[in-house]
Amino acid sequence: MKAAVLTAFGSPLVVDTVPDPVIGTGEAIVDVVAAPVLAYADEVFSGARRYLLPPPVIPGCGAIGRVRTVGPDATVLRAGDWVFCDPTVRARDDAVMPDIVLQGWSARGEGGQRLQDHHRHGAFAERVRVPTENAIRIGPIAEAQAGHWCALTTLLVPYGGLLAADLRAGETLLVSGATGHFGSAAVAVGLAMGAACIVAPGRNAAVLEDLVRRFGDRIRPVALTGDEATDRARMTAAAPGPIDCVLDILPPSVDARVVRAAVMTVRPGGRAVLMGGVGMLGGDDLALPYPWIMRNDVTVRGKWMYPPDAVGRLAALVRSGLLRLEEYAVTDFPLNAANEAVAHAAATGGPFRLTVLRPGSGRENGTG
Structure with missing residues (x-):
């Protein structure tokens, strides 16, 4: 061969x-x-x-x-x-x-x-x-559709993170890294799973506008400034209510402060899942405050890839029309x-x- x-x-x-x-x-x-x-x-x-x-x-x-x-x-x-x-x-x-x-x-x-x-x-x-x-x-499937079905390789990664976060229909999700390849996939999957609203922070204004164009007013774009306190305030204000869940899927090149700003928007009792590559190339640690995690009963967990049954479950979302590979x-x-x-x-x-x-x-x- x-x-x-x-x-x-x-x-x-x-x-x-x-x-x-x-x-x-x-x-x-x-x-x-x-x-x-x-x-x-x-x-x-x-x-x-x-x-x-x-x-x-x-x-x-x-x-x-x-x-x-x-x-x-x-x-x-x-x-x-x-x-x-x-x-x-x-x-x-x-x-x-x-x-x-x-x-x-x-x-x-x-x-x-x-x-x-x-x-x-x-x-x-x-x-x-x-x-x-x-x-x-x-x-x-038709053979001509095989290329679109390759999107499963991308979509499965954030799907694994959202399953680990126990994202529930009607919740508000923040996707840290929403303008990237995997982050934009997280937006699509989160909506398919029933998120009522997705806060989408990023620096690429064109991509943020495109997310709103594709998915409508359930997307709340946030233009990041690079200042941790300012960005945290902007993300929190963009949500219609408390942020239930944060998924970070930023690449290795990003500063840990960007992740921390996003994670610390989550409500008391909320969940944060780390799936990105931040820190893999060196740099400062994430340094989430111990008292903030403990007093606010926040769950922070890492997730690598997805569980074995995720492929069939994600394919079912596609077959149902909730997740469009045609995007x-x-x-x-x-x-x-x-x-x-x-x-x-x-x-x-x-x-x-x-x-x-x-x-x-x-x-x-x-x-x-």
Whole structure:
């Protein structure tokens, strides 16, 4: 089969013929129809993000495809089923604290790296091998829709955070990082889950205006000034009442003070979930005041990715019409243009934009 291979950090992807994946018990082989190219893929492949993805490796984080072959222990999954290939692979030998790897993307800890030795190669290929439970049926779709369904890879991340926050219909949500790729997805998912109002802070006025245009007056935009006290006051004033929940999903480059300003808008008894990358590149700690957390009975928790059942639940929101994949503009590339796709994703990444590889396509770049 053909695949795009990362031979070394800092080197371009090499599209070449590689051995077909070999199925084992508890696994499935999926024909990749569309694979998302994340906006920061160039930072991963250059080594700037220091991800544990030892080359040579076929990268690619998630895919939409059709099942080619299933193992002998599959009881429901069938050849031909349309599936989302969930890149979040969990070890099966510890139900309480499983090691986790993002297939074709990264691993954490010694156990995660051992898991990565087997579930190593990702979706920048004509076929991918995944654990059976990671080939999750999404129901029949037209092949032309596969690129839009790649938005699940983005939408699932904030969905995991909002599930962890126990967001309830009718509540007011603040999305810290609302103008970013994952933050704008959090806005869409929060509304689909029934948030009555979403406070959307950011510095990009055009994106804030676009969020209001897309979703209406349930969005309360806030232009950030960079002054912590001023921004906290502005965010609090923008809400129609107490802010029940804060989701932070800001990238590593942002100062921790921006996060603190947002988190400390939450009401007494409220919840804050941290999903971003702030602090990963150094800088000051978040430094939330102990007395404020304790006296106000505030719950602060971290969340990485999403629970195993999230894919099916999110797909149900799409099928119901509550979450519109059509909000995303999709630009697709054939596999032999993988490097062009990575460059395009870096240059155009942002709210409601997707760059997608079509491994089975030999056509020129186009928009789906």
